[in-house]
Amino acid sequence: MKYYSVLFTVATILIAQALCNLEHDMNSDILRQCLQDISHHNETVTERLLEKFNTYANWTKEEIPCFARCVAAEKGWFDIERHRWNKQKIVDDLGANMYNYCRYEFNRPFSNVCTYAFKGLKCLKQAELNVIVTYSHLVTCVKEKATSMSQLLEYYHFPAGERIPCLFNCFANKAQLYDDNYQWIVKNWLKAFGPIRDESANISICRISDEKRRTMNVCSWMYDEYNCWERLNYNTNGSVAYRRALRKISNSNSIDHNN
Secondary structure (H helix, E strand, O other): OOOOOHHHHHOOOOOOOOOOOOHHHOOOHHHHHHHHHHOOOOHHHHHHHHHHHOOHHHOOOOOOOOHHHHHHHHOOOEEOOOOEEOHHHHHHHHOHHHHHHHHHHHOOOOOOHHHHHHHHHHHHHHHHHHHHHHHHHHHHHHHHOOOOHHHHHOOOOOOOOOOOOOHHHHHHHHHOOEOOOOOEOHHHHHHHHOOOOOOOOOHHHHOOOHHHHOOOOHHHHHHHHHHHHHHHHOOOOOOOOHHHHHHHHHHHHHHHHHO
16 A cells, blocks of 8 residues: 555645535436435425425535435445445546545445435535635645645655645644644644544544654644644545646646746
8 A cells, every 4th residue: 555645635636527516406307306206206395305405515414314325326426236435436527636535434334324325425515615725725835835846746655854844834824723822623634634534543643742842843843743644544545646737736837927
């Protein structure tokens, strides 16, 4: 298994070609078909379910039984018979960075297949909202640091020390990963990087002690904490076309500078 930096992969991968955007599919055949199937083609019930779906983005649990499984299956993302996500289809439709954001959610053990499908689809919705923000923060920092493509490539295999001084510090500040006392704001780490591999993992082991922090430059210990987080939770399989994406971003930046 090879390990790659998800943060810097996100910085260099184009945003998903097609996002979930379930709300914008309100009148689509897929939503209508799923709601009709669940309501047994009772139009009154279907309309009531449609009203309930309006609050989908705020659901903390599935309020329309097995609705997410139906939608994901109709999109070709979920195999109902085999009870598993069609990962390649998700990558093809939404992009590798959307899949990477949710990949651990897709591999969770489960006892209820409808709940499993709901959590996966909910994660894709969160990815739709958060991946582009993470990307924007990091691209801004890359520009502020006048970073070259060759410098970014040095992050390909988790270097022990940060190659671009204070790049992660810049990102951490924009993403609000720390509070005013430099304590982790864990919910913001999860927003930036997606669900962790092991939900029961003690992620606090990645926080460097205050005593050791005092002996280090703030940019150094922040990067070390991030590097630990990545190694603990976000080791990818290298399926992303990393270098080609970097070149595309680099070319785009060159055009911006020339204009």
